[in-house]
Amino acid sequence: MTQHVGELTPPVRLMLTPGPSSIDPRVYRAMATPLVGHMDPWFKGCMDETQILLRQIFQTENRITMPLSASGSGGIEAAVLNTLEEGDEAIVAVNGVFSERMYEIATRASSKVIKVEAPYGKPVDVEDVRRAGKGKKIKIIGFAHGETSTGVITGIDSYRKVADELGALLIVDTVASLAAVPIDVDKQRVDICFSGSQKAISAPPGMSPITVSPAAEEIFRKRKTKVQSWYFDLTTAMNYWGKDRLYHHTPPISLIFALREAMRLVVEEGLEARWERHRVNQLALIAGLEAMELDLLVKNPADRLPTVTAVMIPGGVDDAKVRNQLLDEFNIEIAGGFGPVKGKIWRVGLMGYCSQKPFVLLFLSALEKCLLDQGFRMANGAGVAAAIRSYSQVETGAAVSR
Amino acid sequence: MTQHVGELTPPVRLMLTPGPSSIDPRVYRAMATPLVGHMDPWFKGCMDETQILLRQIFQTENRITMPLSASGSGGIEAAVLNTLEEGDEAIVAVNGVFSERMYEIATRASSKVIKVEAPYGKPVDVEDVRRAGKGKKIKIIGFAHGETSTGVITGIDSYRKVADELGALLIVDTVASLAAVPIDVDKQRVDICFSGSQKAISAPPGMSPITVSPAAEEIFRKRKTKVQSWYFDLTTAMNYWGKDRLYHHTPPISLIFALREAMRLVVEEGLEARWERHRVNQLALIAGLEAMELDLLVKNPADRLPTVTAVMIPGGVDDAKVRNQLLDEFNIEIAGGFGPVKGKIWRVGLMGYCSQKPFVLLFLSALEKCLLDQGFRMANGAGVAAAIRSYSQVETGAAVSR
Numbered sequence: 095m096t097q098h099v100g101e102l103t104p105p106v107r108l109m110l111t112p113g114p115s116s117i118d119p120r121v122y123r124a125m126a127t128p129l130v131g132h133m134d135p136w137f138k139g140c141m142d143e144t145q146i147l148l149r150q151i152f153q154t155e156n157r158i159t160m161p162l163s164a165s166g167s168g169g170i171e172a173a174v175l176n177t178l179e180e181g182d183e184a185i186v187a188v189n190g191v192f193s194e195r196m197y198e199i200a201t202r203a204s205s206k207v208i209k210v211e212a213p214y215g216k217p218v219d220v221e222d223v224r225r226a227g228k229g230k231k232i233k234i235i236g237f238a239h240g241e242t243s244t245g246v247i248t249g250i251d252s253y254r255k256v257a258d259e260l261g262a263l264l265i266v267d268t269v270a271s272l273a274a275v276p277i278d279v280d281k282q283r284v285d286i287c288f289s290g291s292q293k294a295i296s297a298p299p300g301m302s303p304i305t306v307s308p309a310a311e312e313i314f315r316k317r318k319t320k321v322q323s324w325y326f327d328l329t330t331a332m333n334y335w336g337k338d339r340l341y342h343h344t345p346p347i348s349l350i351f352a353l354r355e356a357m358r359l360v361v362e363e364g365l366e367a368r369w370e371r372h373r374v375n376q377l378a379l380i381a382g383l384e385a386m387e388l389d390l391l392v393k394n395p396a397d398r399l400p401t402v403t404a405v406m407i408p409g410g411v412d413d414a415k416v417r418n419q420l421l422d423e424f425n426i427e428i429a430g431g432f433g434p435v436k437g438k439i440w441r442v443g444l445m446g447y448c449s450q451k452p453f454v455l456l457f458l459s460a461l462e463k464c465l466l467d468q469g470f471r472m473a474n475g476a477g478v479a480a481a482i483r484s485y486s487q488v489e490t491g492a493a494v495s496r
Numbered sequence: 497m498t499q500h501v502g503e504l505t506p507p508v509r510l511m512l513t514p515g516p517s518s519i520d521p522r523v524y525r526a527m528a529t530p531l532v533g534h535m536d537p538w539f540k541g542c543m544d545e546t547q548i549l550l551r552q553i554f555q556t557e558n559r560i561t562m563p564l565s566a567s568g569s570g571g572i573e574a575a576v577l578n579t580l581e582e583g584d585e586a587i588v589a590v591n592g593v594f595s596e597r598m599y600e601i602a603t604r605a606s607s608k609v610i611k612v613e614a615p616y617g618k619p620v621d622v623e624d625v626r627r628a629g630k631g632k633k634i635k636i637i638g639f640a641h642g643e644t645s646t647g648v649i650t651g652i653d654s655y656r657k658v659a660d661e662l663g664a665l666l667i668v669d670t671v672a673s674l675a676a677v678p679i680d681v682d683k684q685r686v687d688i689c690f691s692g693s694q695k696a697i698s699a700p701p702g703m704s705p706i707t708v709s710p711a712a713e714e715i716f717r718k719r720k721t722k723v724q725s726w727y728f729d730l731t732t733a734m735n736y737w738g739k740d741r742l743y744h745h746t747p748p749i750s751l752i753f754a755l756r757e758a759m760r761l762v763v764e765e766g767l768e769a770r771w772e773r774h775r776v777n778q779l780a781l782i783a784g785l786e787a788m789e790l791d792l793l794v795k796n797p798a799d800r801l802p803t804v805t806a807v808m809i810p811g812g813v814d815d816a817k818v819r820n821q822l823l824d825e826f827n828i829e830i831a832g833g834f835g836p837v838k839g840k841i842w843r844v845g846l847m848g849y850c851s852q853k854p855f856v857l858l859f860l861s862a863l864e865k866c867l868l869d870q871g872f873r874m875a876n877g878a879g880v881a882a883a884i885r886s887y888s889q890v891e892t893g894a895a896v897s898r
Contacts, residue, residue, distance in 0.1 A: 096552065096763075097548050097552075099545040099548055099549055099756070099759075099760055099763070102526050102529055102542070102753055102756060102757060104529060104530070104532045104538055104539075104542070104753075105532065105536075105538055106530055107530075107531075107532050107533065107536065109531065109532070109533050111533055111535075113746065114531055114533060114534065114746060114749060116530070116531065117531065122528045122530065123528070124504050125527060125528060125750060126524045126525070126527060126528035127504055127506060128506070128508055128509075128518070128524065129509075129511065129516055129518065129519065129700060130506045130507065130509050130511070130829075131509065131511050131513055131516060131829045131831075132516065132701070133513075133831065134507075134509065134823070134829055135820075135823070136506055136507055137506075140504070140506065143501040146499050146501055147501055150498065150499075163566060163567055163570075163702065164565060164566060164570075164727060165565055165745040165746045165747065165748070166745070166746065167726070167727055167744075167745040167746075168565075168566075168727050168745075170726075171725065171726055171727045175725075195726070198726060199726045201722075202722050202723075202724055202725075202726060203724075290746070292746060298531060298748065298749060298750040298751075299534070299746045299747065299748050299749055299750075300565065300702060300747075300748025300749075300750070300751055320603075320604050321604075322604055322605075322724045322725070323573065323577075323604075323724070323725045323727075323728075324569070324572075324573055324597070324600060324601045324604060325566060325569055325570050325573045325725075325727075325728070326725075326727070341834070342569075343567040343568070343569040343570075344515065344516060344567045344568065344569075344692070344694060344701045345567065345701065345702075346567070346700065346701050346702025346748065346751060347516065347700060347701055347702075348527060348700040348701075348702070348750075348751070348754075349700075349702055349748060349750070349751065351504055351506075352750070354501070354504060355504060357501075358501055361498075361501070418537075421536070421537070427532075427533045427536055429533075429535065432743070
């Protein structure tokens with residue numbers, strides 16, 4: 095009956111997935127720092143610093159700014175359950191698995207939630223949202239800034255405009271975009287913005303940074319019923335992260351150490367440099383994929399999320415075989431598709447630490463080998479060659495001859 | 497505006513608190529192992545092993561057995577929200593902050609929750625629970641096996657009997673007791689049992705192991721409404737931890753590595769040896785405290801939880817000053833009291849890695865120094881002397897002369 099469990103000996107992977115991605119060794123070092131207590135006076139300073147960094151990355155001065163002790167899905171749950179009460183009207187724009195999840199969570203809080211949809215691979219047209227809300231008393235509008243399941247980015251500003259017209263709070267899921275794509279919580283007036291530690295911030299998974307505007311705080315104060323989740327009650331959770339440091343629950347201290355260090359790396363690099371790095375590496379990746387005659391799910395370049403690139407699996411090529419070969423021969427992990435695009439796309443993540451030239455070039459070479467083994471024909475070496483040209487072009491400003 | 501955040505340089509503490517406690521270096525090493533993806537085929541095996549170890553420690557064959565991606569309070573929330581629907585009758589036995597929390601969470605799920613109370617420092621009399629449930633259709637009875645806020649242990653078997661009489665499920669909070677005190681989930685027929693990673697299992701905080709009986713699973717299946725928390729919906733969360741490995745949310749992979757390693761240490765030591773170690777170290781601690789003429793909150797020795805010892809703060813001694821001196825002079829953290837016993841007790845944790853002879857002797861010496869500095873009079877060296885005698889007596893079986 096007693097089964098023996100041996101030492102932990104995982105393979106060393108390069109995780110080019112839409113999160114978690116591989117992370118900087120400095121972050122592992124910080125995470126392995128011996129624990130201190132969550133009520134230790136020293137830890138209060140560490141919490142302050144964590145919040146300073148979070149505010150810098152969200153670009154906000156919001157009082158309620160903290161990392162939730164949960165994955166990014168916990169961020170969705172906190173944002174939705176703290177704002178909605180039964181009977182409240184809400185709109186969720188759904189164009190993938192994670193915005194669908196926001197809708198699903200919202201329906202557990204109120205029976206009057208409206209879903210406005212777009213096909214996978216496109217953003218939801220803001221005009222459809224405007225139409226859906228017309229004449230209704232909409233309390234929140236929610237959407238995914240970066241849809242991890244498809245690699246689509248949706249602009250914030252036009253949604254803010256509709257939210258203003260309808261008098262609604264704006265909830266934005268930036269799990270796959272924060273620290274990789276321009277986001278300015280205060281200037282863009284996002285009411286609740288949340289993210290995940292394991293995406294472009296490049297910390298291990300397990301925390302969900304969140305920030306709440308004064309207007310949303312006001313809505314919390316006016317609630318008639320208690321938030322239906324005690325764990326995700328932002329008002330009481332903030333009592334611990336706020337000035338008084340009142341105990342709420344024991345946070346994952348080691349993950350806070352790791353998140354703090356990962357955010358130090360973000361701030362050292364600078365947000366603008368980081369955004370540019372993500373942009374340039376995805377451009378090179380896409381140049382390579384297109385040169386290999388592979389199609390992308392997201393047709394409109396302006397809709398492409400820099401952190402996640404969804405590639406159509408070519409006809410005759412076996413999804414699982416390619417992904418397994420990438421793992422077994424190259425120790426590279428990429429992700430498959432979810433829901434309606436399962437078996438139809440691969441998702442390649444270039445986020446945070448993983449958005450690097452060497453990884454782009456290695457991945458394109460490895461993918462070519464796997465596709466070639468499956469009999470998929472393309473110009474030999476064309477992918478890597480195109481990526482090299484793309485980098486050179488961006489850096490020298492000059493067109494490079496073929 | 498840009499505030500600089502420097503390197504992470506925490507003090508090295510000995511955490512004799514009711515969790516998180518200091519942990520084995522092997523666990524830090526495992527936690528710092530480079531990440532693999534949560535959908536990586538290798539990780540499936542790692543998840544299986546984590547569940548094998550969890551089942552060994554819970555002593556169960558329950559299908560639903562997994563670590564939740566949350567602190568121990570998340571375990572409370574999952575246990576309560578998956579079983580209760582609005583209108584369901586429930587009883588929660590409250591004798592401290594954490595059982596009060598279970599009551600509070602239950603009231604967010606149903607308006608018909610009965611609180612049965614005992615003063616801080618005592619278990620709730622099971623006869624009071626029987627009386628409260630008489631003639632009612634009670635769906636769940638919940639209580640804290642180990643009340644972290646007071647150091648009280650409550651027996652499981654008499655509660656099981658009352659639950660059987662009332663036809664109720666039994667929910668037991670073993671956050672502060674699992675892996676330190678005898679618990680046999682299957683033999684004792686606990687329906688939902690949950691714990692925390694950072695207590696006697698001695699991993700970092702951030703995960704809440706939970707296990708669910710087939711009878712409780714049946715209740716989940718018969719629900720008329722969805723669980724009001726998506727994040728803590730045990731049925732869908734188990735789809736990821738179960739055979740099919742269907743994605744639910746991204747778990748804190750590094751914390752799973754750490755938990756797995758900490759549980760390997762538990763199993764290597766053996767549950768019975770571990771229970772005995774916790775018993776013996778607390779006996780020595782108590783012998784020392786009593787020799788120092790300090791009183792304990794829990795008067796009845798049979799009610800004392802081996803992991804947490806609540807000491808009455810003697811008159812004229814400053815709570816904060818003593819705890820700060822322990823930190824500043826000795827790098828030892830202990831905890832104060834919560835709620836009604838705030839400022840009245842200290843809580844000394846001897847859990848998992850921290851339940852060790854050298855730590856007991858060091859703590860008693862350090863505490864004597866701090867009390868002496870405050871003018872508290874006792875026989876010099878009496879605490880350490882009594883602890884030494886206690887150890888010797890247990891190990892040689894012989895009474896030791898004073």
